[in-house]
Amino acid sequence: MTYQFDHRELRDVLGSFVTGVTVVTTVDGAGCHHGLTVNSFSSVSLDPPLVLWSQSNSSPSHPVFSKSGRFVINILAEDQVDLSNRFARSGPGKFANLVVDVGAYGLPILKDTSAWLACKLVSAIPGGDHTIFIGEVEQIQKATRKPLVFGGGKYLVADPHDMVPSPVEKSSNEGSFHAMRLGGRVMARLAAEFDQSFALAVWGSHGPTVMNWAPSLTSPRKTLPVGLVLPVTSTATGIAFTAHLPNSVTEPFVKAELASSSIEYWNAEVRAARARGLAMKLDNLSGGDSALSVPVVDASGHAILTITAVGDPDQFVPSFDGPLARALYAAGKSLSRRLGYVGEEQGACGTAEVVKSVD
Numbered sequence: 001m002t003y004q005f006d007h008r009e010l011r012d013v014l015g016s017f018v019t020g021v022t023v024v025t026t027v028d029g030a031g032c033h034h035g036l037t038v039n040s041f042s043s044v045s046l047d048p049p050l051v052l053w054s055q056s057n058s059s060p061s062h063p064v065f066s067k068s069g070r071f072v073i074n075i076l077a078e079d080q081v082d083l084s085n086r087f088a089r090s091g092p093g094k095f096a097n098l099v100v101d102v103g104a105y106g107l108p109i110l111k112d113t114s115a116w117l118a119c120k121l122v123s124a125i126p127g128g129d130h131t132i133f134i135g136e137v138e139q140i141q142k143a144t145r146k147p148l149v150f151g152g153g154k155y156l157v158a159d160p161h162d163m164v165p166s167p168v169e170k171s172s173n174e175g176s177f178h179a180m181r182l183g184g185r186v187m188a189r190l191a192a193e194f195d196q197s198f199a200l201a202v203w204g205s206h207g208p209t210v211m212n213w214a215p216s217l218t219s220p221r222k223t224l225p226v227g228l229v230l231p232v233t234s235t236a237t238g239i240a241f242t243a244h245l246p247n248s249v250t251e252p253f254v255k256a257e258l259a260s261s262s263i264e265y266w267n268a269e270v271r272a273a274r275a276r277g278l279a280m281k282l283d284n285l286s287g288g289d290s291a292l293s294v295p296v297v298d299a300s301g302h303a304i305l306t307i308t309a310v311g312d313p314d315q316f317v318p319s320f321d322g323p324l325a326r327a328l329y330a331a332g333k334s335l336s337r338r339l340g341y342v343g344e345e346q347g348a349c350g351t352a353e354v355v356k357s358v359d
């Protein structure tokens with residue numbers, strides 16, 4: 001048959017189907033490790049658990065994979081482009097100076113990937129100039145690392161779609177705009193009263209996102225780019241949100257930022273912030289700022305925005321007690337009430353519970 005497209009055109013069309021990136025590894029009879037970068041990986045069946053990938057028949061490693069009877073699908077993480085390039089090159093030495101784990105049957109398993117699946121080859125089906133290998137999954141492991149993505153001939157990163165509604169069941173968009181309008185006014189008043197810079201943030205698809213800011217009246221003025229996405233675990237804003245959003249919303253961000261050994265300490269920090277109604281960072285990692293943050297919660301008790309006093313550590317030394325902390329706390333409380341929150345009355349700043357636990 002004559003086709004009305006050439007290889008280039010076909011590749012371009014296929015490239016619009018975006019995939020993850022894997023390195024498929026195996027071991028030969030002599031104990032040597034083999035591997036190649038593969039994006040033709042796909043799931044086939046859950047019961048029994050089957051997956052497939054296809055390999056060019058002209059690949060030098062094709063005979064090894066046809067014979068070895070077992071392979072591991074290593075799903076690369078977003079920072080493993082170098083590893084993908086290393087295994088996309090032909091020739092020996094792909095494993096040189098690379099530390100790998102060795103699994104069952106001596107199979108090499110790459111480190112720090114997003115996930116891996118160890119498989120037994122159950123069928124090798126001819127598919128044009130490729131062979132489709134179907135494997136039964138025998139062992140799996142998943143980490144919290146975000147996967148690397150490939151599409152249109154380029155490496156990409158996976159991020160949630162901005163247009164998808166936030167997983168927090170919060171008030172309508174109109175409600176959010178209303179909250180931001182009110183918050184913006186309060187922030188400007190506080191900036192003038194305390195000669196301090198303030199930022200207003202919402203929880204967007206990528207985590208805490210600066211939507212507005214009010215500079216201090218005199219220098220040094222802080223400039224906070226609108227749209228700036230802040231880390232969750234190392235900013236007062238991130239802590240304030242985590243203390244007043246459902247765990248299911250914040251947990252993926254926290255896990256992506258923190259080693260599991262730090263989670264207990266982090267939970268204690270969040271509990272303290274929830275109890276105080278204020279969150280503080282003395283030396284914020286995203287630029288070395290000091291910050292004090294208050295959540296504004298909607299009728300459901302979820303943080304709809306945060307207002308954060310922010311400044312260079314040598315100019316701004318926040319505390320939980322003092323006029324600024326009290327004014328910020330009171331502003332958060334009064335805004336929350338205006339947005340319909342009718343939680344229990346709180347006592348003095350520093351001791352009270354602002355909202356109920358939302359874990």
Ligand SMILES: Cc1cc2nc3c(=O)[nH]c(=O)nc-3n(C[C@H](O)[C@H](O)[C@H](O)COP(=O)(O)O)c2cc1C
Nearest residue numbers: 036037038039040054055056059060061088089090
């Ligand atoms: C993102 C990406 C995806 C790839 N996917 C496949 C694939 O699914 N099947 C394949 O045979 N080659 C694929 N390749 C090409 C192989 O990785 C490459 O030809 C490699 O050199 C083969 O290893 P070998 O020469 O040791 O056999 C891909 C390359 C890249 C960069």
